Amino acid sequence: DAKTTQPPSMDCAEGRAANLPCNHSTISGNEYVYWYRQIHSQGPQYIIHGLKNNETNEMASLIITEDRKSSTLILPHATLRDTAVYYCIVRSQAAGNKLTFGGGTRVLVKP
Amino acid sequence: SAVISQKPSRDICQRGTSLTIQCQVDSQVTMMFWYRQQPGQSLTLIATANQGSEATYESGFVIDKFPISRPNLTFSTLTVSNMSPEDSSIYLCSVEVTGKMWTEAFFGQGTRLTVV
Numbered sequence: 001d002a003k004t005t006q007p008p009s010m011d012c013a014e015g016r017a018a019n020l021p022c023n024h025s026t027i028s029g030n031e032y033v034y035w036y037r038q039i040h041s042q043g044p045q046y047i048i049h050g051l052k053n054n055e056t057n058e059m060a061s062l063i064i065t066e067d068r069k070s071s072t073l074i075l076p077h078a079t080l081r082d083t084a085v086y087y088c089i090v091r092s093q094a095a096g097n098k099l100t101f102g103g104g105t106r107v108l109v110k111p
Numbered sequence: 112s113a114v115i116s117q118k119p120s121r122d123i124c125q126r127g128t129s130l131t132i133q134c135q136v137d138s139q140v141t142m143m144f145w146y147r148q149q150p151g152q153s154l155t156l157i158a159t160a161n162q163g164s165e166a167t168y169e170s171g172f173v174i175d176k177f178p179i180s181r182p183n184l185t186f187s188t189l190t191v192s193n194m195s196p197e198d199s200s201i202y203l204c205s206v207e208v209t210g211k212m213w214t215e216a217f218f219g220q221g222t223r224l225t226v227v
Binding site for chain 2 (some may be wrong): 102104
């Protein structure tokens with residue numbers, strides 16, 4: 001699986017949008033971009049994923065550049081409960097293809 | 112979706128002893144995964160467990176240290192053997208659910224292990 005690069009940490013103001021970048025310059029054509037987050041003392045939780053089109057769900061939006069070498073996860077209105085470590089992962093859809101976690105971005109939402 | 116229950120949620124163990132962690136899923140799944148998360152670190156895959164076959168271990172992890180059982184499609188155990196303080200970590204069980212359009216991973220809450 002392709003490696004990803006994320007900033008180690010970022011702060012965000014409550015109620016504002018949080019934009020989390022991820023570089024995945026070696027992504028291959030059949031690999032999707034997945035985002036997970038891990039709130040303290042819990043297991044990782046799926047947020048969103050995409051291949052090449054922008055995606056939106058009830059939790060977040062995912063913007064993938066046209067060349068697919070980078071993406072941005074957007075939390076539209078950050079709350080204190082969004083404080084977590086956010087992991088950007090690229091992987092193919094083949095069953096059993098393991099998730100390779102990088103360092104993630106530690107997001108602190110401040111009042 | 113899948114709901115995963117792990118037991119115990121936490122434990123404090125003496126060095127040299129072994130601990131078996133249980134992972135129960137509310138649906139049948141082909142593959143189950145065991146991860147380790149050392150303090151302040153990201154998740155590292157230990158092994159992949161398929162029902163009816165031996166687990167596949169990642170580089171740096173061996174069966175003698177982390178034996179895994181997978182007796183059926185909803186249950187697995189991971190044993191941390193002959194523990195030392197360096198084994199103090201969170202151990203997480205994970206499964207994959209494949210739908211029509213995508214594959215999603217679900218995780219248990221983890222087992223926080225402290226070795227003294």
